[in-house]
Amino acid sequence: MTAGWSIRRRLVLLVIVISSLIIVATVLIILQSASATIRNQQQTTLYMQERDTALRVDEQIQRMSEPPRLLASMLADPALTPIPDLWRTISNMMLDTPWIGRIGLLRPYRSGYQIVQFRRPFPTSKIAPLSRDYTQTIAPDSWYAEAMSSGRTYWHSVIAGEQPHAAPARYVIAIPMRVGDSGAQGLVWIEVSAADMREVVQSTLASNENAAAHLVLDGDRVIAAFGLPMTMTDRTGNARSTLLSSPDFSRWLESLPTRGQSWMDDTDPLSFGDTRAAFVTAHDLPTSHWRMISVFSPSALQDPEVQVTLFVLIVALVGLLILGMAVQRAVNYLVSLPLMEISRAAQEIGSGDMRYHIAHINRGDEVGSLARALDAMQRNLADTYGRLSMYGRTLEQRVAERTSELDMARQFAQNNASEMRTLYDASIDLVSEYQLDVMLQKLVGYVRTLLRAGYCSVWLLNDDGRQLRLVATTPEYRHVVGVVIPSTEGIAGRVVRIKKGMTVENYTTWAGRIGWIMPQMHRAVGVPLLYSGNAIGAVVAGRGPMDPPFEEPDQRLLNLLANLVSPIVRNAQLFGQLEETNQRIELASEVKTRFLASITHELRTPLNLVINNMDFMRIGIFGEVTEEQRERLDQTIRSAEGLLYLINDLLDVSKIEAGEMQLFIQPTDVYPMIVDTLDAAIALVPDNSPVAIMADIPEALPEVPMDARRIRQVLLNLLSNAIKFTEQGEIWLRVHLVENDLEFVVSDTGAGIPQTEMERIFQPFERTSHAREMGIEGTGLGLPISRWLVEAHGGTMTVESQVGQGSVFRFSIPINPPQKRRTAQIKAAMAEETR
Amino acid sequence: MTTVKYAVSTPSEHSFHNVYALAVEDDAGGMAIIGVMLRYLGIKAYINTSGQGVIELARAMNPRPTLILLDLNLPTTTGYEILKQIREDEELKNVIVIAVTAQDADTEIPKCKEAGFDGFIGKPISRSRFPRQLKRILNREPVWETY
Incomplete structure (x- = not known):
């Protein structure tokens, strides 16, 4: 893998490996000696911090004796303060101080003593409930007697239950006093519940996070324990008993040095839970004569090995970097750069630059000799190259001459062609x-x-x-x-x-x-x-x-x-x-x-x-x-x-x-159209004429697409012709549905039309000879127009006639004109789609 | 198929006694004709002799006109213009409006249909056909007819 590496790289790698080995060895040696010292220093620091904490706890406890002391000074002078005044003061005091569970008062009364006790007021009433008791004597072994005779702040723990190391149920802080001039003995005390005491202690200890656990002991009783797991477990994992009641713990407590000393110990500390304590300190509290024990887990003593290792590693890395960079620079300067320059010179010479200046010729080392060899080669090459290029130039010139001749010829041909092309395009363009x-x-x-x-x-x-x-x-x-x-x-x-x-x-x-x-x-x-x-x-x-x-x-x-x-x-x-x-x-x-x-x-x-x-x-x-x-x-x-x-x-x-001529064809109700036409026709019949107009029209006729006005015109034209040419008899209009046609038949009993004139009557301005002879009015346009109109509807008009018998004109129009129907279908389909 | 013997109808068969008409006709002769014709049929009618004031007259009529007969070719306006005014008038827009004109039916009928006339009767009006034509118009049947 390293086969392709440059010399420089190989050197750098070697230096790195060797220096790493040296650094690791050094670290191991330093670790051995530094570890113990650091540990000692750490323990001392922790011990001092714990002492401060202990003093703070004691100060807090001392402050608890202030309320009874205040009461004692109030009660000392006016011999018997009336209870209502006292009551109000005490109620207020208890409301202000949450940890006071009860306030007690023992004072001389008549020949004996009066004992008044105030319980905490309910939050709603603000008035402390009180009880009064009287006694003639005080038993000399009771704590009252002991407190009165002590002459100072008296601490008393009320023990309840049989647990060997369990905390007292409540604490009494009593202040003895002299009442009035007689100097009779009295006592003021407050009671603090175990829970409240615990809380007071904890409020101070909470700020200390160094120790894993704190124990506050009164003799062999545990007043407060924080941080300790409260249960011990046996090998099967079942809870066995609370830690405080375990024999191990008792033994441990008994093994502690006697009261009145502060000490620290890391020789055989306590095991708690799964963890073994690393280190224990103890401090006495001067006020309450309690003792505070702090237990430290191994993590409290920061492992010096880790610290040192980290430091050394960082130093080693930085050192390695600096070393690597230095080596690289040196190698670069001494070997790589000269070699690269020579290599570049060789390239330049290879690409034809015979005057390229070769550096390092004067150096005495291997690089120098390499440069000199290259220089000699360059001079040889330059000589040869000069001769070659002379031949080349002559050749080039000839080729160029020939090329330009060819170019001119091609240009000429192209010009001609493009002119022809333009002319061709022009002619096409112009002609089109x-x-x-x-x-x-x-x-x-x-x-x-x-x-x-x-x-x-x-x-x-x-x-x-x-x-x-x-x-x-x-x-x-x-x-x-x-x-x-x-x-x-x-x-x-x-x-x-x-x-x-x-x-x-x-x-x-x-x-x-x-x-x-x-x-x-x-x-x-x-x-x-x-x-x-x-x-x-x-x-x-x-x-x-x-x-x-x-x-x-x-x-x-x-x-x-x-x-x-x-x-x-x-x-x-x-x-x-x-x-x-x-x-x-x-x-x-x-x-x-x-x-x-x-x-x-x-x-x-x-x-x-x-x-x-x-x-x-x-x-x-x-x-x-x-x-x-x-x-x-x-x-x-x-x-x-x-x-x-x-x-x-x-x-x-x-x-x-x-x-x-445009037709406006639309579906038409035929019947009214026919009736209207008949109205018009009847008006044409002269009064008293022996001509009757008869009609035969089916009642139910479909709607037929037609230009109603034009069909009416046709019909009226036929009827008026019939009226004009009929002197007497009946004129019939018959309307039929014949297959897909609506057929109109107008028949009369008039003069009739000769066979020879049958076609002529449909020519414009042609009239029958009979009409001309009889002087019957008419334009000669009615029939041609009628036939044209019928045919424009897609229908036909025919005539049958016999001279002297009458004429029958028929015309029919389709009910479903094919073209129109198709359009209609398309329209319907489109309507369907758009819907 | 049934055969019907067809007989001439007379004006008396048509009763128009509840019909009130307004005719717009500028030509003096035509005015007289339409007046006589409507009176002959027993229709109470007013005649406006120009295109001006048609809407006002129609509004003033009591009762309101049942139908309006409009000449298309008027001195200062057209029948189409008047029709537009009628259709835009809240009170008159539903009145039956018929074009009565001597203009070429082939060109005018499509225009009248487009403009929204209810029918077309070409001049000259036929005395014999006019009653039935009116009857059909009043029944809202299509009447687009010339002489």
């Missing part, structure tokens, strides 16, 4: 343009590109051939488009006249010049636009004074382009004329339609008046009319109506002919 303006503009563009001309203009001869008009030119001369010159002037005029191209080398001095149109034009070439041997215009190209004059090929090219576009120009001119004519025709047709529409309106309005007024007159609304007057009126009304029908028919015919 059908808008004259655009095409001419394109032509100008191509002329400029292909002829490298600065200016180009296209001229067209007017219709009379006497003027030339500028129709297209280069964009900067756009403002002169539209100018007109006499067809004899300028180069354009000249080429039009001579019908072939010409080139002018110096246009400014040319005799026929028109200077004001394109003043910058110095060189000019012009060709005519020829169409079937006639000039129709000219194309002129120009260049500025600095440009070379036009040559023969330029003129040929321009001629080619002109020949290409001239038929297109001619066609466009003709097409333009055609378009103009078409527009005129369309306008005329529109005028005609408008005229017809307005004339109809203008004619109908007075006819409305005439027909209706005469009708009212006829039926006597404006006064009595005689028989003769009524007949005249009838006649006049009929001819006025005839005029109206004629107008309607003419309008219809003109619409049909113009292809403007």
Whole structure:
């Protein structure tokens, strides 16, 4: 793995390994000696800290005797303080001091003693419950006697129960006093419950976190124990007994040194739980004569080995780093850098730099000799290389010459090809343009590109051939488009006249010049636009004074382009004329339609008046009319109506002919339409005429798609014809459903139509000979229009007739016109989809 | 199939005694015609002689008009314009409005349908057909007819 490593790296690795070994050995030796000392120092520090804690606990306990001392001083002077005053003071004191469980008072009373005891007030009442007791004597072995005779703060523990080391049930702190002048003995005391005492002690000990456990002992009784696991377990893991009552613990307590000493011990400390204590200290509390024992777990004594090891390791690492870096630098400077420089020199020489300066030639070591060898090689190579490059240059020059010749040839070929290509594209582009303006503009563009001309203009001869008009030119001369010159002037005029191209080398001095149109034009070439041997215009190209004059090929090219576009120009001119004519025709047709529409309106309005007024007159609304007057009126009304029908028919015919007749087909309830038509037909029958109109119409007819107005027109036309040609008898209208058609049949008993005239009656303005002979009014348009309307519905109209017997006209319209139905289906489907 | 003997109907068969009409007609002759026609049928009618004030007159009528007959071609306005005003008027928007005109039916009928007319009767009005046409219009049946 290390085979590919550089010398430097191998050296560094070796140094690191060796120094690591040295450091580890040193650490082990230091550890041995330092460990014991550090441990001792730590123990001493902890011992001192515990002593401070013990003093603080004692101070706290001492402070507990302050309330009874205060009471004692209050009670000392006024011999017998009345109980109510005392009561209030004590109640307040107890409320302020939560750890006082009870306050007691023993004082002389008459010949004996009075004992008053106050219990803690309930939080709601604020008044301490009290009990009073009287006794003649005090037993000399009672704690009262002992306290009174002690003359100082008396500590007393009330023991309850048989547990050997269990804490007392409560503590009494008593202050003896002398009451009044008699100097009789009295006593004030407070009682503190075990729990409250424990809490007071704990409040001080809580701040000490060094020790794993604290024991506060009164002799061999445990007043408070903190941090100790309170149960001991046997080997099976079952709880056996509390620690305090275990024989092991008792033995341990008994083995402790006697009271009145502070000491520390780490020789055979206590085991508690699973952990063995590392270290124990004991301190006496001067006030209560209690003793505080602190137990330390092994973790309290920070393991010096770990500390030292950490320190040493850090030092070792830093040392290693520094050492490694130093070695690397040294090796770098001594070996790597020179070697790299020489290696680089070799590379430079290899890539052809024969003058590259080689360093370290003067060094005496291996690097120096390597450099010198390289230097010798460089000089040899430089010699050879010089000779080679001389040959190379000659060769290069020849190749370059040949290449440039080839390039020129290729360029030439390419230019030719691209010119051809452009010309081809131009012709395709021009020929495919059908808008004259655009095409001419394109032509100008191509002329400029292909002829490298600065200016180009296209001229067209007017219709009379006497003027030339500028129709297209280069964009900067756009403002002169539209100018007109006499067809004899300028180069354009000249080429039009001579019908072939010409080139002018110096246009400014040319005799026929028109200077004001394109003043910058110095060189000019012009060709005519020829169409079937006639000039129709000219194309002129120009260049500025600095440009070379036009040559023969330029003129040929321009001629080619002109020949290409001239038929297109001619066609466009003709097409333009055609378009103009078409527009005129369309306008005329529109005028005609408008005229017809307005004339109809203008004619109908007075006819409305005439027909209706005469009708009212006829039926006597404006006064009595005689028989003769009524007949005249009838006649006049009929001819006025005839005029109206004629107008309607003419309008219809003109619409049909113009292809403007539109049908508004929609589903229609047929019955009302028929009834309405019959109404109109009956009105046509002259009064007292022996003609009866009969109808045979099925009650249930489907809705049929039709233009109701137009079908009514057809029906009314047939009925009115029947009425006109029938002198007597019955006219029948029969309506049937025949398969998919609705069939209307109008039959009469009139004059009939000769076989020869059967087809003619459907031609416009053709009438039967009978009608003409009899002078029966009619336009000759009704039947053609009717047939057209029926056929436009997709139906048919036929006639059967016998002269003298009558005629039968039938027409039918489809109930489901195929085309319409398909549309309807599509619409329904779409509606379905969108829903 | 049943056969029906068809008979001519007379004006008396049609009763219009609860119909109140307003006709708008600028031409003096046409005005007279429509007035006579409506009176002949027993319809109480007012005639407005120009396009102006149609809405005001219709509102002033008591009872309100059942139907309005509108000429399309009026001196300063059109029937379409008046129809629009009628349809925008809260009180009149449901009145039946019929175009009565001598204009070409082919061009006007589609426009009238689009504009929202309830029917179309081409001039000249036919005395014999007009009662039935009116009856059908009042029954809300489609009537788009010329002479």
